[in-house]
Amino acid sequence: MPSPLRFHFDFSSPYGYLASERIEALAARHGRAVDWRPMLLGAVFKIAGTQPLTSVPLKGDYTRRDLPRSARFHGIEFRMPSTFPIATQAPARIVVWQRSVDPGGCAAIVRALYRAYFVENRDISNADVAADAAATTGVSRDGARAAIDDPAIKDALRRDVDAAIAAGVFGSPFVFVDDEPFWGLDRFEQIDRWLAQGGF
Amino acid sequence: MPSPLRFHFDFSSPYGYLASERIEALAARHGRAVDWRPMLLGAVFKIAGTQPLTSVPLKGDYTRRDLPRSARFHGIEFRMPSTFPIATQAPARIVVWQRSVDPGGCAAIVRALYRAYFVENRDISNADVAADAAATTGVSRDGARAAIDDPAIKDALRRDVDAAIAAGVFGSPFVFVDDEPFWGLDRFEQIDRWLAQGGF
Numbered sequence: 243m244p245s246p247l248r249f250h251f252d253f254s255s256p257y258g259y260l261a262s263e264r265i266e267a268l269a270a271r272h273g274r275a276v277d278w279r280p281m282l283l284g285a286v287f288k289i290a291g292t293q294p295l296t297s298v299p300l301k302g303d304y305t306r307r308d309l310p311r312s313a314r315f316h317g318i319e320f321r322m323p324s325t326f327p328i329a330t331q332a333p334a335r336i337v338v339w340q341r342s343v344d345p346g347g348c349a350a351i352v353r354a355l356y357r358a359y360f361v362e363n364r365d366i367s368n369a370d371v372a373a374d375a376a377a378t379t380g381v382s383r384d385g386a387r388a389a390i391d392d393p394a395i396k397d398a399l400r401r402d403v404d405a406a407i408a409a410g411v412f413g414s415p416f417v418f419v420d421d422e423p424f425w426g427l428d429r430f431e432q433i434d435r436w437l438a439q440g441g442f
Numbered sequence: 443m444p445s446p447l448r449f450h451f452d453f454s455s456p457y458g459y460l461a462s463e464r465i466e467a468l469a470a471r472h473g474r475a476v477d478w479r480p481m482l483l484g485a486v487f488k489i490a491g492t493q494p495l496t497s498v499p500l501k502g503d504y505t506r507r508d509l510p511r512s513a514r515f516h517g518i519e520f521r522m523p524s525t526f527p528i529a530t531q532a533p534a535r536i537v538v539w540q541r542s543v544d545p546g547g548c549a550a551i552v553r554a555l556y557r558a559y560f561v562e563n564r565d566i567s568n569a570d571v572a573a574d575a576a577a578t579t580g581v582s583r584d585g586a587r588a589a590i591d592d593p594a595i596k597d598a599l600r601r602d603v604d605a606a607i608a609a610g611v612f613g614s615p616f617v618f619v620d621d622e623p624f625w626g627l628d629r630f631e632q633i634d635r636w637l638a639q640g641g642f
Contacts, residue, residue, distance in 0.1 A: 290499045304534045304625055314631050314642055322556035405542035412500035427505055432515050442514055 246275035248418040249307075250406050251352075252283040253330035254294075255414035259360045261427040262346070262352055263318045265417070268430055273436035278341070278348040280334035280399070281406045283414055290412050294327045312427075319361050328359075328367035331399070332386050332390045336376045338399045339389030350379040446475035447633075448618040450606050451552075452483040453530035454494075455614035456509050456522070459560045461627040462552055463518045465617070468630055472637035478548040479601070480534035481606045483614055490612050494527045512627075526560075528567035531599070532590045536576045538599045539589030550579040582625050609630070 247269045251258035269276050287293055296302040306322065313320030333355040340347050358364040358375035366372045369390045377383035389395045406416075410423055416422045417433060422441070424433050435442055447469045451458035469476050487493055496502040506522065513520030533555040540547050558564040558575035568570045569590045577583035589595045606616075610623055617624045617633060622641070624633050635642055 286500070290501060292498065298492065298612075300486070300607070301490060301492075302608060302612055304612065304623060307623065308625070308629075311632065311642075315635065336526075407500070410500055410503060412498075412504065423504060424508065425508070426628070428626070429508075432511065435515065442511075 244272075244274055244279040245420060248277045248279055250281050250282055250411045250414065250416040250418075252414040253333040253355060253359065253366060254327040255283065256320070256360060257312075257427055259356045260313060260316060260318055260320070261415035261417075261430070262356050264316065264427065264430060265415070266349060266436060268437075271434070274437070276349065277345075278352050279402060279406060280330070280337045280352075281403050281411060281414065282330060282334065282399075284329075285403050286407060286412050289407065292412075296326065306388045316427075319357075321361055321363060323359055323363050323365075325365050325367075328365060330367065330375055331396075332369045332372040333359075333366045333375075335390045335392070335395045335399055336372055336386045338402065339386065339392070339395050340376075340381065342395075342398070343385075343420035347379065347381060351376050351381065354379050444472075445620060446477040448477045448479055450479045450481050450611045450614065450616040450618075452481055452614040453533040453555060453559065454527040455483065455564060456520070456560060457512075457627055458614035459556045460513060460516060460518055460520070461615035461617075461630070462512055463557050464516065464627065464630060465615070466549060468634060468637075471634070476549065476639070477545075477604060478537055478552050479606060480530070480537045480552075481603050481611060481614065482530060482534065482599075484529075486607060486612050487604050492612075496526065496551065516627075519557075520562060521561055523559055523563050523565070525565050525567075528565060530567065531596075532569045532572040533559075533566045533575075535590045535595045535599050536572055536586045536590070538602065539592070539595050540576075540581065541597070542595075543585075547579065547581060551576050551581065554579050575633065 249265050265276055295305045310320060337348055340351050354375050355366055359366045364371050373383050373387035376386040383415055414423050418434055419436055448455040465476055469577060495505045496591050537548055537551055540551050554575050555566055559566045564571050564573060573583050573587035613625050619633055619636055
């Protein structure tokens with residue numbers, strides 16, 4: 243059984259959202275599953291001395307134009323949220339909790355949370371909003387809400403983020419195919435060829 | 443006659459080099475020419491508070507892996523130069539000079555200079571090395587060498603760089619299709635569709 247594609251993403255990352263809508267089909271084409279790894283880019287920004295794309299002079303204006311264009315190019319519904327960026331501990335912890343209960347449910351939860359933010363313009367940094375969005379997939383609303391304040395889940399997310407950074411993750415989306423790192427939706431074609439040919 | 447694709451690049455930019463090897467074919471498929479616009483990313487870094495990719499913690503390691511992989515993916519010869527990054531006034535001024543003499547000769551000169559640096563590992567920040575590389579395309583070696591110290595050419599390059607930044611250029615490669623901006627070789631597929639469909 244080949245290892246799953248490890249998909250690192252931040253819930254506040256628009257390109258992470260676009261990639262989340264494509265990663266499952268890409269993995270499935272090659273008989274792979276997806277290991278959903280929410281992370282907190284804020285921790286990376288501190289280490290790398292970088293900042294959210296939209297805050298960088300010049301780059302910010304371009305990004306606000308590139309995002310809806312890239313969404314149209316890939317045929318993905320997208321609307322820039324009115325509050326951006328946001329803290330993403332709440333949705334990230336829900337995914338960490340779901341992974342501990344039933345990893346198979348993560349894909350639907352990630353999609354529901356990401357769409358709540360990048361399609362429905364709902365502020366998923368709010369614990370109740372995040373729990374409501376997760377509950378639309380059929381999981382327990384109370385379970386999801388409780389996970390956000392659960393010290394064990396908080397610790398697990400913190401360990402995940404540290405491990406991701408130690409592995410070299412500095413942006414979102416970031417995918418590992420076995421040990422090979424790929425940054426960005428822009429690298430999905432390289433991933434496709436890498437999986438088909440076993441490297442190149 | 444449709445307007446040429448305006449191709450902004452820095453001679454020290456590895457992704458700019460990779461893109462320079464693909465932009466002409468892309469433009470030609472849609473009956474367009476290429477307007478070669480060397481720029482100086484150092485001026486952008488000052489404004490945007492950014493720095494060369496390879497100098498950013500975490501991102502630097504990834505980039506050193508992604509570059510040769512992306513070159514293999516696109517089937518382009520590439521070798522990371524032993525001195526990197528470099529100042530690129532000398533090669534940029536040669537292109538500005540060539541454009542004033544005969545714009546049709548720019549493509550060959552850009553290719554010769556870029557390959558001298560990213561294939562042959564020659565330090566084109568050196569005026570004599572840059573003039574030698576340009577001369578391999580058949581232009582006057584003395585003319586190219588003199589252009590590097592010509593105050594009028596220096597001014598013209600400075601105006602070009604200012605104009606590029608005013609237009610929103612913050613990275614290399616950066617392409618304008620009419621007024622639509624595209625950053626990176628990663629956007630060449632979007633450019634292709636944009637040209638085919640007149641936008642999307």
